[in-house]
Amino acid sequence: MKAVCLCCEVHVPYDVKWYWPEEGYSKVEFENYFDQYKIYSRFEKFVPHILSINEALLESMDRGASYTFDISGIFLDQCRLHPAVIDSFRDLKNRGAELACSPYFHSVASLFPDKMELREQVKMHRMKLKELFKYEPKTFINSELLLAKDISPIISQMGFKCYISEGSENLLGKKEPVYVYVNDMPTLLRHIDLSEDIEDRFSDTEWVCYPLIADKFASWIANMDGDVVTLFFNYGSLIKHHKKQDNIIRFLIELPKSLQKHGIEMILPETAVDTFGHEPLETLKTNATSRYGLHNLVGNHIQHLYLYELIDIGKMLHEIRDSPGYHDLVYVYRCLQQSEILLEMGPENTHLGAERAVNVFSVISDLKRAILEEKK
Template structure:
């Protein structure tokens, strides 16, 4: 039997402000660097339809659907503005929905030289999932589906059963990811084309596959060779489709039935690694990858410089004597690890990317000044 794993990423970043240093470099606090008004606006736009999306998942589950949810700690913190969203996720059938862990701050800390920060953020996220949903996270999804071999040793030590990463061309050598892959932690790789059919192209009426209905999608999967197809889709992308094409709701409801007609089962990611024999993939021993390529995260000098300064800043935080000030500084530092900060510095509009880099490095400079001042107190 062939199977399909569907994982939704539920995340909204905390956006940086355009920062203008003032004489004297004042006190350090979240609102000084992060645009909370914009964050609230973005959250409100998504929250308007989350109840609809969760109701659709519940209907899909009644038809045999199973889903893995990768909900970031950053998003869960924003749910203070609409606590009922957490209740909606909590009410989904626990036998058909699992929660994956990831770095709490949707951060790139798995690329740091020292893996301590990575381990701490994963523990934070796993603890939050346990606290809010009463569930143990057995699947891990790294930020931006980043594949970093060093992280897998940590994940194995932490007891994770499954790892989901990007099925990029440099990993797959031109083939589609259709198996459970043998690794330090058994690995599922995102099928990029099928995932983006739902995430990006679904509402594009110029796309040859438009309109995409569940039966057509199930037929495509049935025609493929392999054991398991992994789809990884941003929840926010489904919300965007709702603005133009509410047929995405019908698609999600009918997908389990259409797959079942073709002899295909929807399964949770952690269950897939038990159902199928793992397949060897030699490139997993030597390659690194991320969603849309590593060059998007660390492809230019500005990104490398920001990464270097970020790591250096983290090493300095321990010198702050006041525990409350150290805790607040650590929180700000961790928000600065968000992958979106790196991605914006690699904007296709080179001027925008450059301006972002200057802005972000100015923020780090201010924080480093504050750490030095606090350490002397």
Template sequence: MPEMDRYFDRNHIFSRLLKTGRELLRLNDFFLESIERGGSYAFDLSGPFLEQCRWDPELLESIRELAESKKVEFTGGCCYHSLSALYPDLSGFREEVMVYSEMLRELLGVNPVTFVNTELLYTERVDSILADMGFRCLIAEGSRNIMDGCDPVRVFENGLPTLLRHINLSEDLELRFSEKSWEGYPLIPDKFADWIAGIEGDILTLYLNYTSLCLHHRNKSMIADFIRTFPETLKSRGIEMITPSEAVNRFSPVKLPTLGTEQTIRYGMHNAIGNHAQQLYLRELVRIGEELAEIKEKPNYQKLKQVFGYLQQSEILFSMGPENTREGYERAVNYYSILSDLRRAVLEERV
């Protein structure tokens, strides 16, 4: 019978959490100070990360402090950070979203109303499902095929009011902040606030990976001072930081015809499902999910379902992508072997 420890090195994951957890604690302190100075934030965490936080009560308490500030919104999402929104049958997607929302209620005492799909994936197939589940806002990637020449500076009309990430400014913080060779270095709050003030629009959405902030801090950059003082710098230019749900309540949505006709994901669909290995892995996930649905009454169903959930993580698909030409093939072979072993167990359970 497949076990989590058979496929995942949880001792390594635990030791890594102990190290990065200290960095996250420091960052959370910076955010709390930023909130006292007028900051508002939305946090998009994954189910596996929140589960790991159970191993580190101090880190979990730090995240609860952010929730209690009332200036942080925790967004809903797919529990396992999967691409289940692309599966033919969306019942698994709905279940993942429900499980994750319940996890947020249990651990943080919050009920999410803003939805962020895995890696800012946008597909109109899930809009009605999310609306039925009580979500009032959606955040997605502001890629060129979606924007069609527009700027991502409005609330856009859709099945759910939609905010789109401003890619360039987000990546100035996420990717380039510590690069001394970058022409924008050093990126101080005054300079960044001036860039934002020069853009006409209602709302500008910045979205960046939490891990990148840890890396900037590790590189002894000025990210801590930036986080602390940024709200006051914006305020001096008449700009306010607000949460996504506040944004859709405050601004009237405008029409964007390409919403509903295009798909997008952070760094492009080609990086997620652009090659044969990724597409084959996705098809195998769909097949195993269908076979799992046939054994819900069997004694080992929950154990198999948990392992299946973790094997859906988008990071697995991205690791096989065109950016990882050297290691992608080896990883694909390894994960196909794991999926084959899991499927064997599922089929045996059916007998």
């Protein structure tokens, strides 16, 4: 193995609260449908951990590490109350970290037949990164690592240089994702097992490889064939390990030197695209995928119905785009596109999924009511 790309998704979702219009219908507002207390109290608890981890990442960058951060627009909006968090990511960017672009609201808009909403949210995120960080992103990472044949041509047309998606079995078979792959644009695929060693198993004392130290992890990668391994995990998993007082900080600081012992560099995705040859992978043109499989997003009737409701509301909103209440309505609509809402209704959440579906369909119903009233 020659190189490693390490990517972190930085995202804290907006939680839908229990909604029932007990006192009649009112104006559509964010706080009617989303649990602001839960959202911001959780963020407050995260802040000190974020700052500590980012300090460790700065130290690891001094030792040769490279990082790519996919920071959602929703997360950046929550940072308004804690500008020090933005400053800490700005320090990482100034040290050489890459910032990736994605749909602003961690949205499933790429599943809509009309890709205009996807384009709009990608533009929004690109503008926010330019506003806060003076940065022009070159790498695109879709919500839940979604990939389908009608998405990457659009992202390529928007000027991005690299696409990162899931290294799922329906794309690779039994092969490992260890190359830059040919598609409408160069594509890197997440190595699921190695990513989850950090994301899920790092704190598991029952895991046969516990404790995971940097030298051990680097030796696994060194014994692999190929050009580049792409690691992608949720930044929240680092916070989880840090809360447990695990050795995640030491692991991150020591990893670049451990990799260097084996002649392996930590590089940015755009560097990988320029450095290595591009391998053909025909399934990128025919198959769709997402993190842990597309069935987790649209694997049951409720999820399909919710997706079609979102598509229908998008058409309704297009008809009133010049009305005074449009911006408030479209903001709530975009918050309701969060991938987490679909995942919570998934086949694996047998009992809670149905309960949450009843609740979120109540919100959808009220939003449609408000749009119809706006049309009058």
